[in-house]
Amino acid sequence: MTKFDVVVVGAGNAALCAAISARENGASVLVLEKGPEHKRGGNSFFTDGAIRTAYNDLDAIRKIMPELTDEEAAQIVMPEYSADDYYNDLMRVTDGQSQPELAKQLVSKSYETIVWMREQGVEFELNYDNQSFKKDDKIHFWGGLPVKTKEKGIGLMKALFNRANELGIEIWYEAEATKLVTNEAKITGVIVLKQGEEITVEAKSVLLACGSFEANKKMRSEHLGSEWEAAIVRGTEYNTGDGLKMATEIGAQTFGEWAGCHSIGTDANVPKVGDFTKPGDIFKKHSYPLGIMLNKDGFRFVDEGADFRNYTYAKYGREILKQPGHVAYQIFDSQVRPILRKEYNLPEATVIEGDTLEELVAKLPVDQQQFLQTIKEYNEAVQDGEYNPSVKDGKATNGLSPEKTNWALRVEQGPFYAFPVTCGITFAFGGLHVNTNGEVLNQNQEPIQGLFAAGEMVGGIFYKNYPGGSGLMSGSVYGKVSGEHAAKYAAAVAIN
Incomplete structure (x- = not known):
């Protein structure tokens, strides 16, 4: 029929x-x-x-x-x-x-x-x-x-x-x-x-x-920016804008933020497109509010504690994409490691460990001196207060740019952990x-x-x-x- x-x-x-x-x-x-x-x-x-x-x-x-x-x-x-x-x-x-x-x-x-x-x-x-x-x-x-x-x-x-x-x-x-x-x-x-x-x-x-x-590299570059050619496609490889093209060909009006998209921080070693043998969003890394996130040059670039991950993860992916090599490192110590989300414990998770910060950073392809200096400055800027990851606790840093405005704990108890992340695009807005x-x-x-x-x-x-x-x-x-x-x-x- x-x-x-x-x-x-x-x-x-x-x-x-x-x-x-x-x-x-x-x-x-x-x-x-x-x-x-x-x-x-x-x-x-x-x-x-x-x-x-x-x-x-x-x-x-x-x-x-x-x-x-x-x-x-x-x-x-x-x-x-x-x-x-x-x-x-x-x-x-x-x-x-x-x-x-x-x-x-x-x-x-x-x-x-x-x-x-x-x-x-x-x-x-x-x-x-x-x-x-x-x-x-x-x-x-x-x-x-x-x-x-x-x-x-x-x-x-x-x-x-x-x-x-x-x-x-x-x-x-x-x-x-x-x-x-x-x-x-x-x-x-x-x-x-x-x-x-x-x-x-x-x-x-x-x-x-x-x-x-989102799965069309040319359209990503055209509408989102050339850096988006490097983004990982989190889902199906078949979402290449076909429907949008067909509709606009007959006079449909485009609408919304064509220069924006939903993207997240995802494991740096994730498959380039969604792997149907490993579904279920297993590569995301969404416990960043509990730690700090640094780029390869050794600098923080977002307020990891600005809000619950529900309200920041869809915009922080693009911030990672802007970093050198389109990579960042989520850093945690042993105080918070047991309460990280379950995706951090999956066999697919890429993790680097060190008993000391110096040992950890020595294993990373980063500016090691600046990396350690940034962590030192962060630790010194953490203010006293009650730490409570179930609410926006106001436990913050003072004197940094950007500050961390909630859930600021010193990164000081070994062993220490680094999870490399890149940007994965989900869909365009x-x-x-x-x-x-x-x-x-x-x-x-x-x-x-x-x-x-x-x-x-x-x-x-x-x-x-x-x-x-x-x-x-x-x-x-x-x-x-x-x-x-x-x-x-x-x-x-x-x-x-």
């Missing part, structure tokens, strides 16, 4: 949420996956699974985790995280630049969307490892990110593919969408290169959810201009009839930074919404 109500381009979280939503609303649906079946799932396959949703209280969380027992619940302290809290966090970390209507759609629809995902078979669990601490025999959650998908991105995509199969959604693999077909400014289909054969698929609507341009229904807008900011978008392709929500877990949630919300409206549009076209 080469005629469908809705064709979804892409096969990650946003794409499959869109496909399932469209199918639930009565449409016949085709999903196009550019990669082979064993590399399906887009960037979503690689996610650690944390997904940010607004919620009222623990009872709301238990609705999507019915297996959570009363005994477990009695041990949990779960602060409310309202839609206003979510919206304010989003606006705070984007310096108020997030487009209000799109941002409000994301946060206001987040909880009902996650309930819907549970109904589709996606299972969730509490994010104990990264978002809780134990105090007075209670487990306290913090940071508005208590929920994650079971089995990370693998479990998320397995559940969504299972649901798509149950609903009879057709999926083509090694099927690259190359061009949108239009007639009198309306979408009528898409040209597909399927395993080397060019096929024209008729469609009443096309929904683009095939990622941004720039995308297409869509409305709250996921309809793609033209240069006059009017909907292009029959064209929808979701996921990374939605521009205007994230600028400079983003609250952890909100990218995955945005994909789900706009996937569900755009799928529903694509199906309704297709039904109206059929009647007319």
Whole structure:
């Protein structure tokens, strides 16, 4: 069959949420996956699974985790995280630049969307490892990110593919969408290169959810800067900007921060593109607030303790990229080594150890004299105060540039540890201009009839930074919404 109500381009979280939503609303649906079946799932396959949703209280969380027992619940302290809290966090970390209507759609629809995902078979669990601490025999959650998908991105995509199969959604693999077909400014289909054969698929609507341009070195250089050619691609190698190119070719309006992206500090020896045999975001290095971070010349370059990692990791990747050799070194001593996140203990983690700072630094390809001098000056600048990694404790340095404003402990108890990190790009913030229904807008900011978008392709929500877990949630919300409206549009076209 080469005629469908809705064709979804892409096969990650946003794409499959869109496909399932469209199918639930009565449409016949085709999903196009550019990669082979064993590399399906887009960037979503690689996610650690944390997904940010607004919620009222623990009872709301238990609705999507019915297996959570009363005994477990009695041990949990779960602060409310309202839609206003979510919206304010989003606006705070984007310096108020997030487009209000799109941002409000994301946060206001987040909880009902996650309930819907549970109904589709996606299972969730509490994010104990990264978002809780134990105090007075209670487990306290913090940071508005208590929920994650079971089995990370693998479990998320397995559940969504299972649901798509149950609903009879057709999926083509090694099927690259190359061009949108239009007639009198309306979408009528898409040209597909399927395993080397060019096929024209008729469609009443096309929904683009095939990622941004993070895996396209030329586009990274053009839009983000030439230094971004050196960035590691954290996820799928297939997100090369195809959907953006097809949409702009027919007059879609670009939107958002095309010069910005989500990037993180990741192990310096990470694979150059996402390795489907080692998914789950295992190479990230996010305990930097507990230590200090120096470049090869021996200087600190960010305030490691500016905020919880949820609110800084997506912008610090680019700061690492700016450093000589695109490398930095996270330094920890034995005081904090036991409380580092679990990714520091994986066999894939690159670590250098030394019983003394001099022994450690002698093993690093850095300016050793300056490196040791910077650590000495840092230690001397650390102020007294109570150290508490579960809150922004205000334990800071004084007299440095940059200061460390929270969690400043002297690096003085051996053995000492260095973790080399580089920059890994996740997705670009720039995308297409869509409305709250996921309809793609033209240069006059009017909907292009029959064209929808979701996921990374939605521009205007994230600028400079983003609250952890909100990218995955945005994909789900706009996937569900755009799928529903694509199906309704297709039904109206059929009647007319």
